[in-house]
Amino acid sequence: MTTPLTRTDCAALDAADPLAPLRDQFTLPEGVIYLDGNSLGVLPKATPARVAEVVQQEWGVGLIRSWNTAGWIDLPARIGDKIARLVGAGRGELVAADSTSINLFKVLSAAIAIAREDNPGRRVILSERSNFPTDLYIAQSLARQHGMELVLAASEEIAARITNDVAVLMITQVNYRTGLLHDMVALTAKAHAVGALAVWDLAHSAGALPVDLTGADADFAVGCGYKYLNGGPGSPAFVWAHPRHASRFWQPLSGWMGHAAPFTFDTDYRPAEGISRYLCGTPSAVAMSALECGVDTLLAAEPLGGMAALRAKSLALSGLFLAQVQERCAAHGLPSVSPAEASRRGSQVSLACPGRGYAVMQALIARGVIGDFRAGDGSPQEPDLLRFGFTPLYTRYVDVFDAVTALAAVLDSGEWQQARFNQKAAVT
Amino acid sequence: MTTPLTRTDCAALDAADPLAPLRDQFTLPEGVIYLDGNSLGVLPKATPARVAEVVQQEWGVGLIRSWNTAGWIDLPARIGDKIARLVGAGRGELVAADSTSINLFKVLSAAIAIAREDNPGRRVILSERSNFPTDLYIAQSLARQHGMELVLAASEEIAARITNDVAVLMITQVNYRTGLLHDMVALTAKAHAVGALAVWDLAHSAGALPVDLTGADADFAVGCGYKYLNGGPGSPAFVWAHPRHASRFWQPLSGWMGHAAPFTFDTDYRPAEGISRYLCGTPSAVAMSALECGVDTLLAAEPLGGMAALRAKSLALSGLFLAQVQERCAAHGLPSVSPAEASRRGSQVSLACPGRGYAVMQALIARGVIGDFRAGDGSPQEPDLLRFGFTPLYTRYVDVFDAVTALAAVLDSGEWQQARFNQKAAVT
Numbered sequence: 076m077t078t079p080l081t082r083t084d085c086a087a088l089d090a091a092d093p094l095a096p097l098r099d100q101f102t103l104p105e106g107v108i109y110l111d112g113n114s115l116g117v118l119p120k121a122t123p124a125r126v127a128e129v130v131q132q133e134w135g136v137g138l139i140r141s142w143n144t145a146g147w148i149d150l151p152a153r154i155g156d157k158i159a160r161l162v163g164a165g166r167g168e169l170v171a172a173d174s175t176s177i178n179l180f181k182v183l184s185a186a187i188a189i190a191r192e193d194n195p196g197r198r199v200i201l202s203e204r205s206n207f208p209t210d211l212y213i214a215q216s217l218a219r220q221h222g223m224e225l226v227l228a229a230s231e232e233i234a235a236r237i238t239n240d241v242a243v244l245m246i247t248q249v250n251y252r253t254g255l256l257h258d259m260v261a262l263t264a265k266a267h268a269v270g271a272l273a274v275w276d277l278a279h280s281a282g283a284l285p286v287d288l289t290g291a292d293a294d295f296a297v298g299c300g301y302k303y304l305n306g307g308p309g310s311p312a313f314v315w316a317h318p319r320h321a322s323r324f325w326q327p328l329s330g331w332m333g334h335a336a337p338f339t340f341d342t343d344y345r346p347a348e349g350i351s352r353y354l355c356g357t358p359s360a361v362a363m364s365a366l367e368c369g370v371d372t373l374l375a376a377e378p379l380g381g382m383a384a385l386r387a388k389s390l391a392l393s394g395l396f397l398a399q400v401q402e403r404c405a406a407h408g409l410p411s412v413s414p415a416e417a418s419r420r421g422s423q424v425s426l427a428c429p430g431r432g433y434a435v436m437q438a439l440i441a442r443g444v445i446g447d448f449r450a451g452d453g454s455p456q457e458p459d460l461l462r463f464g465f466t467p468l469y470t471r472y473v474d475v476f477d478a479v480t481a482l483a484a485v486l487d488s489g490e491w492q493q494a495r496f497n498q499k500a501a502v503t
Numbered sequence: 504m505t506t507p508l509t510r511t512d513c514a515a516l517d518a519a520d521p522l523a524p525l526r527d528q529f530t531l532p533e534g535v536i537y538l539d540g541n542s543l544g545v546l547p548k549a550t551p552a553r554v555a556e557v558v559q560q561e562w563g564v565g566l567i568r569s570w571n572t573a574g575w576i577d578l579p580a581r582i583g584d585k586i587a588r589l590v591g592a593g594r595g596e597l598v599a600a601d602s603t604s605i606n607l608f609k610v611l612s613a614a615i616a617i618a619r620e621d622n623p624g625r626r627v628i629l630s631e632r633s634n635f636p637t638d639l640y641i642a643q644s645l646a647r648q649h650g651m652e653l654v655l656a657a658s659e660e661i662a663a664r665i666t667n668d669v670a671v672l673m674i675t676q677v678n679y680r681t682g683l684l685h686d687m688v689a690l691t692a693k694a695h696a697v698g699a700l701a702v703w704d705l706a707h708s709a710g711a712l713p714v715d716l717t718g719a720d721a722d723f724a725v726g727c728g729y730k731y732l733n734g735g736p737g738s739p740a741f742v743w744a745h746p747r748h749a750s751r752f753w754q755p756l757s758g759w760m761g762h763a764a765p766f767t768f769d770t771d772y773r774p775a776e777g778i779s780r781y782l783c784g785t786p787s788a789v790a791m792s793a794l795e796c797g798v799d800t801l802l803a804a805e806p807l808g809g810m811a812a813l814r815a816k817s818l819a820l821s822g823l824f825l826a827q828v829q830e831r832c833a834a835h836g837l838p839s840v841s842p843a844e845a846s847r848r849g850s851q852v853s854l855a856c857p858g859r860g861y862a863v864m865q866a867l868i869a870r871g872v873i874g875d876f877r878a879g880d881g882s883p884q885e886p887d888l889l890r891f892g893f894t895p896l897y898t899r900y901v902d903v904f905d906a907v908t909a910l911a912a913v914l915d916s917g918e919w920q921q922a923r924f925n926q927k928a929a930v931t
Contacts, residue, residue, distance in 0.1 A: 104564045111567045118563035123555060130554055134736055135546035136532045139539045147736055174784025176758030177605060209759035212772035216757040308562055308575060309787035329644040330604030331637035344640035356602025359737035359790040445566060
C-alpha cells in the first residue's frame with residue numbers, strides 16, 4: 076500500500092472499506108477519536124436495551140424463575156461457544172466466567188498439577204518480564220504455594236529460555252506494553268518439545284486478530300471480556316482448556332457452578348466433565364448479557380471475512396499510524412516500540428515518550444483523542460509509553476489521520492506542558 | 504402478639520407498620536407474592552436508571568475515563584463501607600468483590616495459613632453437614648490442598664465438636680435449608696477458646712437480621728449480594744477480615760486490584776494493606792452499581808430503626824406464617840423444620856414435604872406465590888422442603904396470609920398432582 080498522505084486519501088480508504096458498516100453497531104461519543112479499545116471497548120448499540128431487558132423484565136418480573144425461563148443458567152456456556160468461534164476453540168470447550176486473573180489462577184493451577192504429575196522434577200514457570208502484572212502476580216502466588224520458581228525473560232529471549240526445566244510457559248499473546256505478537260504456534264511447539272505446557276492469555280488478541288488455540292495445540296487459555304470483545308467495564312472473562320486436559324484435574328476454585336449436578340445440592344464436590352468444572356460461583360446475569368452483546372459485534376463480521384478481514388484492517392490502520400507519525404511528528408522523536416513488521420504486531424502501537432508521556436497523553440485527550448499512558452521503569456529498555464489501540468470494528472482511516480494531526484499539534488504547540496497529573500486509575 | 508386469624512387483621516398490621524413505606528422502593532410484578540428474596544432479592548426502583556446511566560453515560564460516553572471520573576475504581580470500597588454498616592464491620596474493613604465462593608476461597612485460605620502458623624498440628628476444618636454446598640466444595644478443595652480434613656457435624660452437634668483439633672470453624676450463620684440461626688457470639692467464643700478461627704458466611708443473614716462481626720469478634724466473613732441485599736442476579740459478593748488478620752497473609756488470588764499500587768504496574772506483587780488485598784481482578788462496574796442500589800434499600804431503613812426493626816418485622820412475618828400454616832393446613836401434615844423459637848430462626852421458614860414437595864411448589868408458583876423447593880436426601884433427617892423467605896423490606900402481613908390461603912388451596916384441591924417437573928436450575 077502506498078502511504079496515504081492526505082486526509083482525502085484516508086476518507087477514500089474508508090469509503091472503499093467493506094468493513095466500514097460494522098462501525099454502525101456502536102455508540103461513539105461526539106468529538107472523540109477513541110484509540111483505547113484495547114483497554115475498554117466501546118458501547119454496542121444493542122447493549123442498553125438488552126441490559127434494560129435483563130434488569131426490568133428478566134429480573135424485575137421473572138425474578139428467580141429467570142434462571143430457567145430466561146436461560147441465565149446457560150449464559151456461561153452459550154457465550155463461551157460464541158467466543159470459541161473467535162479463538163479457534165470447539166463448541167463446549169470454553170466458558171465465560173469470573174475475571175481474567177481468577178481464570179488464570181484456575182488454569183495455571185491445573186497446568187502446574189499436570190506438570191507435577193508428568194514431570195515431577197520441574198520447578199520453573201516461565202513468563203515474559205513485561206507481561207501484564209496481574210498475570211505475574213497470580214503466577215507468583217502459585218509459585219509460592221507449590222514451591223516453584225517464576226522465571227521472567229525478556230520478550231526476545233523467551234524462546235531460548237524454554238528448556239527442560241520448564242514446567243509451564245505462561246504468555247500473553249500480545250504484550251500489553253509493546254503490542255508484540257508472540258508466535259503461539261512456535262512457542263507452544265517448543266514448550267511441548269521440552270515437555271512443558273503452554274498457557275496463553277488472550278487479553279489483547281481475542282477479538283483483535285485470528286487466534287487458533289486448536290491449531291496451535293495450546294494447553295490452556297484465558298482472556299478478557301472488556302477489551303476487544305466490547306463487553307463493558309469489568310465484564311466477565313473467559314477460560315478454555317484443551318479437551319485432553321479439561322477433565323483431568325480439579326481446579327481449586329471448586330464452586331457449585333462447576334459441580335456435575337449443581338442443583339442436587341450434594342455434600343461432596345464432584346466436578347462436571349469438561350470445561351464446566353472451570354465455573355465457580357454464580358455469575359452476574361446482567362454483566363454476562365452485556366458481554367454477549369459485545370461478542371455479537373465481532374460475530375457480525377463473519378459474513379465479511381471474520382477475524383482475518385478484521386486483522387487486515389487492523390494492520391492497515393496501525394501501519395498508517397506508524398507512517399503518519401514518522402512523517403508528521405518526526406521532529407519530536409517518538410520512536411515506536413511496537414514491531415515494524417506487521418506479522419509481529421498486535422492491534423496497537425506504542426510510542427516511547429520518556430518523561431513527558433503522561434502530560435502529552437493528557438493534552439491529547441483534552442483534544443478528544445483518547446489513547447492511554449503506560450509508565451515505564453525509567454530504563455531505556457522500558458520507557459514511558461503513549462499507547463494507541465486500533466480496533467478495526469469501529470476505527471476509521473480518517474480517525475488515524477486526525478489522531479496524528481492532534482498529536483503533532485500537541486507537540487508543536489507545547490500545550491502538553493499545561494497538562495496536570497490527576498489520574499487515579501489506568502485500567503489496561 | 505395474638506395470632507391474627509383474618510386477612511383484615513393482617514391488613515391492620517400492615518396499616519400500622521412503620522416499615523411499610525420501604526416497600527415503595529421496589530418494583531414488584533403484578534399478581535405475585537414473592538417469598539424467595541432469600542434466593543434472589545427483588546428489583547429496586549432505582550436500579551434500572553442507575554444501570555442505564557452506567558451503561559450509556561459512564562461507559563458509552565465517559566469510556567475509559569470513567570475509571571477516574573465516575574469513580575469505578577472506588578466501587579468495591581465504597582459499597583463495602585455501606586455493607587459494613589449492616590454487618591457490624593468498621594469503615595475500610597470490607598469490600599464488595601467476586602462471588603461468595605471465590606471470597607470464601609480467599610478467607611479460608613488465609614484462615615488456614617494463620618492456623619498452620621499458630622497451631623501447626625491442627626488438621627480439622629469444621630463445618631455443618633447441611634451447609635450450602637458451595638461452601639463445602641471450596642473447603643474440600645482447600646482441605647485437599649493443605650492435607651487437612653473437612654469434618655461435618657449436624658447442626659446441633661457443632662458446638663460440642665469444637666475441640667482442640669479444630670483449625671478453622673466455617674459456618675453459614677443461617678442454614679439455607681432450615682433457616683436455623685447459629686449463635687455467632689457463642690460459637691466464635693468457643694472456637695477461640697480452643698484456639699481455632701471462626702469464618703462466617705453471611706449469605707442468609709446480611710440484610711436479613713442484625714449481624715455484629717466486631718461484637719462477636721469473628722475472624723473472617725463473606726456474604727452474598729443477590730439475596731437480602733437486592734443486588735441483582737449473580738451480583739458481586741463481599742468479603743471481610745478482622746483488622747488483626749487482614750494484612751497478615753497473602754490471600755492466594757493475588758490479582759492486580761489487590762496490589763498496594765495497581766497502577767504502577769510493578770512486576771512484583773506487593774499486597775495492599777488491609778482488606779484491599781482481598782480484591783483480585785477488575786470488577787464489573789455495571790454489576791457493582793446495581794449492587795449499590797440494592798444495599799441502599801437497606802440503608803434506607805436506618806432512620807426507621809435499621810436492621811433491628813427489620814428483624815422484628817421479619818420474625819413477626821415468619822411467626823405469622825408458622826401459625827397460619829398450623830391452623831389452616833393442619834390436615835396436610837407440613838411440619839416446619841425451622842426453629843419455632845424466634846431467636847433461633849433466620850428470615851425464612853421451611854416446611855417438610857417429602858415426595859410431593861416439588862409438585863406442591865410448582866402448583867403454588869402457578870398461583871403466583873413464589874417460594875422454592877429444596878430436595879432432601881430422602882432421609883427423615885433431611886426431607887424435601889418447601890422454603891419461604893420473609894424479606895421484611897417488601898413483604899406484607901397480607902402477603903403471608905394470602906400465601907397460606909394459596910398453599911391450603913393447592914393442597915385441598917389436589918391440583919399439585921398436575922404439576923410437571925421442568926426445572927433446570929434452582930439457585931439458592
